[in-house]
Amino acid sequence: DALLLAQRWSKVVAVTFAVGAVTGTVLSFEFGLLWPAFTGRFGQVFGVLFAIEGVCFFLEAIFVAIYIFGWKRLAPWTHFWTGVPIVITGLGGAFSVVAVNSWMNQPQGFSPTTGDVTSVEPLKVIFNPAVPYEVPHMILAAYLVTGFIVASVYAVGMLRGRRDRIHRLGLLIPLTVACIATPIQFAVGDTAARSIAKDQPIKFAGMECVQQTSTHVTEYIFGRCTSSGVKGGVGIPGLDSFLVGWSTSTQVTGLDSVPPDDRPPANTMLHWAFDIMIGICTVLMGLGLWLAFGWWRKRDFPQSPWFLRATAISGLAAVTALECGWIVTEVGRQPWVVYNVLRTEDAVTKASGVWVTFAAIVALYVVLGAVLIVTLRAMARRWREADEPDEEGPYGPASSGPAAVVAGSPG
Amino acid sequence: MSRAEAVAIVRWIGATMYAVFGGADFGAGLWSLLAGGGQRGRRPRELIDWAIGPVWEANHVWLIFVLVVLWTGFSPAFEAIFSTLFIPLSLAALGIVLRGSGFAFQRTARRARGRAVSEKLFGVSSLLTPFFMGTVVGAIAGGRVPVGNAAGDAVTSWLNPLSLVIGALFVATSAYVAAVFLVSDARRGDAPDLERYFSTRALIAAVVTGALAATGLILLHSDARFVFDGLTSDGLPLVILSVLCGVGVLVLLRRGARRGARALAVGAVAAVIWGWGVAQNPYLLPQKLTIAGAAAPSATLTSVLIVFGVAVVLVLPSIGLLFTLVQRNLVEEAARPSPPPRASA
Ligand code: HDD
Ligand code: HEM
Ligand code: HEM
Numbered sequence: 043d044a045l046l047l048a049q050r051w052s053k054v055v056a057v058t059f060a061v062g063a064v065t066g067t068v069l070s071f072e073f074g075l076l077w078p079a080f081t082g083r084f085g086q087v088f089g090v091l092f093a094i095e096g097v098c099f100f101l102e103a104i105f106v107a108i109y110i111f112g113w114k115r116l117a118p119w120t121h122f123w124t125g126v127p128i129v130i131t132g133l134g135g136a137f138s139v140v141a142v143n144s145w146m147n148q149p150q151g152f153s154p155t156t157g158d159v160t161s162v163e164p165l166k167v168i169f170n171p172a173v174p175y176e177v178p179h180m181i182l183a184a185y186l187v188t189g190f191i192v193a194s195v196y197a198v199g200m201l202r203g204r205r206d207r208i209h210r211l212g213l214l215i216p217l218t219v220a221c222i223a224t225p226i227q228f229a230v231g232d233t234a235a236r237s238i239a240k241d242q243p244i245k246f247a248g249m250e251c252v253q254q255t256s257t258h259v260t261e262y263i264f265g266r267c268t269s270s271g272v273k274g275g276v277g278i279p280g281l282d283s284f285l286v287g288w289s290t291s292t293q294v295t296g297l298d299s300v301p302p303d304d305r306p307p308a309n310t311m312l313h314w315a316f317d318i319m320i321g322i323c324t325v326l327m328g329l330g331l332w333l334a335f336g337w338w339r340k341r342d343f344p345q346s347p348w349f350l351r352a353t354a355i356s357g358l359a360a361v362t363a364l365e366c367g368w369i370v371t372e373v374g375r376q377p378w379v380v381y382n383v384l385r386t387e388d389a390v391t392k393a394s395g396v397w398v399t400f401a402a403i404v405a406l407y408v409v410l411g412a413v414l415i416v417t418l419r420a421m422a423r424r425w426r427e428a429d430e431p432d433e434e435g436p437y438g439p440a441s442s443g444p445a446a447v448v449a450g451s452p453g
Numbered sequence: 454m455s456r457a458e459a460v461a462i463v464r465w466i467g468a469t470m471y472a473v474f475g476g477a478d479f480g481a482g483l484w485s486l487l488a489g490g491g492q493r494g495r496r497p498r499e500l501i502d503w504a505i506g507p508v509w510e511a512n513h514v515w516l517i518f519v520l521v522v523l524w525t526g527f528s529p530a531f532e533a534i535f536s537t538l539f540i541p542l543s544l545a546a547l548g549i550v551l552r553g554s555g556f557a558f559q560r561t562a563r564r565a566r567g568r569a570v571s572e573k574l575f576g577v578s579s580l581l582t583p584f585f586m587g588t589v590v591g592a593i594a595g596g597r598v599p600v601g602n603a604a605g606d607a608v609t610s611w612l613n614p615l616s617l618v619i620g621a622l623f624v625a626t627s628a629y630v631a632a633v634f635l636v637s638d639a640r641r642g643d644a645p646d647l648e649r650y651f652s653t654r655a656l657i658a659a660v661v662t663g664a665l666a667a668t669g670l671i672l673l674h675s676d677a678r679f680v681f682d683g684l685t686s687d688g689l690p691l692v693i694l695s696v697l698c699g700v701g702v703l704v705l706l707r708r709g710a711r712r713g714a715r716a717l718a719v720g721a722v723a724a725v726i727w728g729w730g731v732a733q734n735p736y737l738l739p740q741k742l743t744i745a746g747a748a749a750p751s752a753t754l755t756s757v758l759i760v761f762g763v764a765v766v767l768v769l770p771s772i773g774l775l776f777t778l779v780q781r782n783l784v785e786e787a788a789r790p791s792p793p794p795r796a797s798a
Contacts (some may be wrong), residue, residue, distance in 0.1 A: 063464030064553035067513050070520045071546040074535020081524045081600045082532025089525025090756040096521050097764040100514045104771045108778060127771075162749070162755045391536045393603040399543040406550050413554060 046208065050425060051192070054418060055106065061414050063103065068403060075399055077298045080379050080389035088142045090164050095138035098414065102131040133181065140180045143371065144172035148241055149380045171241060175234040176371075183367065187360045189220025190326070195422075196356035197350045214343055218351060220360070221330030228323050232285075238374075239286045242381060243295035245374035247317040248306040250282055255296040259283045264317055296393040306376045315366040315373070322363040329356055357442035456755065457748035460526040461737070464519055467527060469723050471515035473630060476623075476722065479510050480593060480631025482552060482579025483624070484654065485572065498572070500647050504638040510777050527747035528731055528756055529600055530737045533590070537598050537605030541585040548581030568739045589624030591616030594729075596739050615672045622665040626797065629658035633702060633718040652706050666725075679739045683732025685721050691728030695721045 070092075073081045104211055105127045145151075151166030152159050196212035239246040246252075251267035252259055261282035265275020280290035283448075297305050306312060336344035343349070375381055379389040488494030511747035524531035535542060555574035588611040592598055597610040610616075632655035639647035649793045673681040684692055705714040733739045737747050748754060 062555065063513060064550050067517060067549050067553075068546050070517050071535075073524060074520075075539050075543060077548075078532040078536035081535075082528050082602065084526035085524035085531055086526070086753045089521060089749075090753060090760065092521045093525060093757055093760040096514065096517055097768065099517070099762060100764070100768050101771055103514065104768070104775050108771075108775050128687070160750055162751055162753045237478055270662060391539065391603055393536050393539050393607055394605065396539060399539060402543065402547065406547070410550065410554055 054421070058418075061410060063337065063405065064100075065410065066099070068406070072403065076391055076396060077379070077389050078391050080384060083384065084152075084380060086159055087149075087167055088145050089164050089210065090210035091138040091142050091145075091168060095135045098131040098138065102135065105131070123229060136181050136184065137177050137425055140177045141168055141170070141173050144176040145170045146175070146380050147245075147371065147375060149383050153331065155383055172237070175230060175237055178231045179227065179234055179367075182223050183360075183364050184232060185223045186220050186227060187357070187364050188324070189223065190353075190360040191218040191357035193217035193220065194354045197353035201347065201350050201354060210343075213353065217333060217343070217356075220356075221326075221333050224323060224326045224330050228327060231320070231323065236286060239294065242375070244300055244305060246286075247295055247297045247299075248309055248312045248374050249370060250294075251309055251313050252282065252294050252296045254298050257283055257291045257293045259294045261285065262313075267313055271312075304377065306374050309374060312370060312373050315369040319363045319366040319370065322359045326356060326359060326363075329353070333444040364453075454663060455748075456751055456758065457526070457744050460522065460748070460754050460757050461744050463691055463757070464522040464526065465727065467515050467518040467522060469726050471512070471519060472536065472626075473719050473722050474512045475515055476583065476627040477634050478625075479552075479579045479583045480627035480629065480658075481635065482576050483628050484631055484635065484651075484739065486576025486579065490503045496644075497647060497650060500639055500642060500644065503642065504635060513553075516549075522757060526749050526754060527737055527744070528749060530742055530747045531758060532602060533598050533600045533604065533738060534593065536601075536603040537588050537607065537610055538592055540607060541588045541592075541611045545582045545585040545589070548578040548585070551575075551578035552582065576642035579627075583623040583627045584620040587620030588612075589704050590623070592617070593738055594673065594680045594733070596679070596741060597740050598741065600738070600742050613676075614668070615676045618665060618669050618672055622662065622669055625662040629655060629662050630718050630722060632658050633706070635672040636706065637715050652709075655706055656703060663699065663727050668675055677739065679736075680729070680732050683734070684728060687734070688732035690727040691724045691731060695724035695728065697719075742797060 075086075105124055107120070108124045109128060145167055148171045150170050151163040153161050193213050193216045196209045199209050200213065235246070235249075238249075250259075251262060251272045253269065253271055258280050259282040260272075260277045260279050261284075262272040262298070263276040263278075265272040265277075283290045283292040283294055332349060332352070333343055336342060336349070377385050377387070379386045464667070481501045485494070485498045488497040488501075509576065520531070523534075551574050551717060555571045555578060591613070592605075592611040595615050597605055597613075599605050632651045635651040636648055639645075639651055670681070670684070693789065698717045701717045702714050702721065705717065735743045735745065737744050749757075
């Protein structure tokens with residue numbers, strides 16, 4: 043049964059992979075269509091990372107194809123080993139793209155910092171100071187999101203009364219992985235926040251609505267950011283200073299240390315995004331505890347509707363946390379594209395009419411996402427009608443799927 | 454050879470791969486559109502699906518590769534091209550998205566209506582991308598892409614006779630390469646009727662491609678003198694080679710030869726691409742920006758070359774593995790196009 047699950051999941055991967063490839067292609071167009079001045083000046087600095095990502099992706103694509111073809115045709119262990127390069131290249135690709143983002147947060151390894159770049163030190167670019175926290179944080183986030191989403195799909199199924207082995211395994215495996223990753227994510231995120239307080243103090247001030255540089259800074263949970271401090275929300279005196287430097291007398295840099303032009307916009311949103319990310323992580327850890335408790339008491343996961351309901355929304359929660367995290371990094375970095383080096387307004391294309399392009403791209407992404415969901419649901423529906431042979435992922439010729447296995451199983 | 458030139462060559466290799474394999478993909482989409490709907494076009498479309506199924510999207514990687522090497526190795530050229538030519542490039546990207554999703558979903562869409570729509574989408578978008586890519590190349594050859602952020606004219610840079618003819622030439626070339634490939638696929642799939650079907654189409658596409666190429670040359674003469682001069686001097690041997698390969702393919706197809714046509718068709722396309730590269734040397738953007746002038750600092754160029762070397766060492770064996778697996782079991786695959794219909798059709 044676990045095998046059947048793995049086969050089904052690999053088909054889902056095939057469909058999402060195809061969509062990922064297409065959006066990735068468009069993404070590389072966007073570097074030029076939207077941000078020519080950014081890429082024109084710094085492409086020579088960060089570009090190598092994308093070259094590495096390209097190689098990883100290429101290998102990944104090849105091995106995904108082999109893997110999916112191999113279900114029926116390769117010996118089981120051979121087939122397993124063709125999966126290993128997928129994991130390695132996947133991680134390599136994630137490292138490279140997130141390292142670019144890290145470099146935008148902590149740019150180094152090029153000179154001069156104004157005007158044309160004339161020298162580059164690739165290793166310093168690749169291993170910039172934000173990599174150690176940003177890369178693991180994003181990779182863990184990816185595992186969290188995937189784990190909780192897959193678990194929530196099966197939780198919904200179980201809530202609707204489908205309680206067979208397939209559903210139970212389909213819930214348990216990914217949920218366990220995600221629940222183990224969650225506390226680690228908490229720790230990494232915490233490290234990230236502390237590093238940012240040191241390396242990108244203005245971003246941190248924006249995240250926490252710290253207006254004036256001072257000690258004994260209050261940590262606010264939610265609340266509205268105004269120029270005279272946080273209104274509303276729950277304030278815990280001294281905690282912000284404590285979290286930054288393990289002592290309430292730690293000094294925290296405030297927004298007033300730079301001119302208004304250099305401060306990030308939309309402070310309340312930034313602050314809320316940060317708090318929501320942390321809040322969701324905390325709640326998800328609670329879900330993990332619940333699961334662990336169930337195992338400890340009954341050697342099984344809790345079957346109560348409330349547990350299933352909680353699992354059912356955990357996927358959505360994880361995605362929300364992911365998006366909030368990106369809002370924190372990206373909006374928090376404003377007004378800079380490359381922190382303290384290049385302003386966003388100077389990076390954007392000067393072509394008029396890109397708004398049309400931009401709107402078209404957004405619309406396409408929406409359509410693509412919608413069709414993806416519809417397709418995946420259609421696949422799920424067919425899997426449920428057990429006597430139907432499997433339909434095809436985009437890779438296989440019409441009979442490459444494990445049709446025989448599915449047709450003969452009770453799943 | 455300088456490091457910048459080495460990187461330029463690496464990029465040109467990527468462009469060649471994309472033109473040949475990506476082109477074959479687009480061309481196949483085009484033939485699937487031209488095959489017509491419903492029963493009539495069913496068999497050719499089956500063959501097309503069957504032939505490009507397993508490898509279709511690996512080919513897009515060549516495009517990414519070209520873009521990444523361009524923006525890493527020659528950032529100012531990337532900036533100039535993408536900001537000035539954002540209209541055709543956006544439309545080309547649109548084609549890629551629609552095509553990818555059309556193809557992915559046509560295999561999973563169950564209802565006939567959904568399938569028909571995604572097939573249409575797949576076909577039409579296969580036309581968009583090569584055409585607009587061609588207009589971009591035309592704009593560059595015609596010297597209409599100045600250095601800087603959107604320094605050129607957003608419309609006339611690519612909406613001119615030279616660009617349009619080169620756009621059409623790209624479409625025709627794709628169709629031609631695809632048809633030649635499909636002839637071999639039909640043979641592999643034991644479908645003699647389809648073999649004939651695509652042979653005829655390959656011949657037609659070859660004639661159209663030749664005519665468009667000749668028109669293009671005439672326009673280059675008046676509009677892009679630098680490239681024209683290059684093509685008729687340093688690039689001439691390659692142009693001649695291309696013509697010879699092209700004629701060779703036609704002869705082989707007429708004779709129904711079993712092998713060789715594929716390789717020659719690839720040769721014809723590759724030769725013309727390298728001919729163009731030689732013709733506009735030492736420029737990246739003819740008479741606007743040289744290779745040396747656009748090149749990144751040397752450490753970056755070295756890294757690109759290293760990554761490329763690693764890629765060759767790792768990717769080639771993997772691709773080999775994939776193709777071996779695919780070829781081996783495609784031969785025994787039940788999903789081959791159905792046997793030729795009996796008398797009724
Ligand atoms: C499932 C998703 C998820 C979860 C549960 C968390 N995060 Fe997160 N966070 C992300 C997903 C994410 C992200 C979307 O992946 C970001 C955006 C950039 C990045 O590298 O990761 C991110 C960025 C991000 C940043 C900004 C990094 C930067 O600007 O470079 C900080 C400070 C934190 N996180 C802190 C935390 C803390 C303290 C968490 C737990 C208590 C936490 N995150 C849970
Ligand atoms: C952290 C965020 C990102 C994640 C999680 C991510 C994930 C993915 C995934 C899942 C794919 C599909 C293929 C694969 O698995 O390799 C992919 C492909 C790709 N991504 Fe990303 N990506 C991210 C950011 C980026 C960024 C910022 C770029 C910038 C240009 C980018 C460029 C690409 C490219 C070029 C491809 C390959 C498409 C192809 O070759 O057809 N990605 N990415
Ligand atoms: C909610 C999520 C996000 C928001 C609100 C957001 C916002 C922005 C904004 C406003 C910019 C332009 C200004 C600037 O670069 O500072 C930007 C650029 C950029 N973002 Fe994000 N972003 C988000 C997610 C992501 C993700 C998931 C990636 C993937 C790795 C990413 C990678 C980049 C990159 C590479 C740029 C540089 C400009 C470019 O090359 O296009 N961002 N983002």
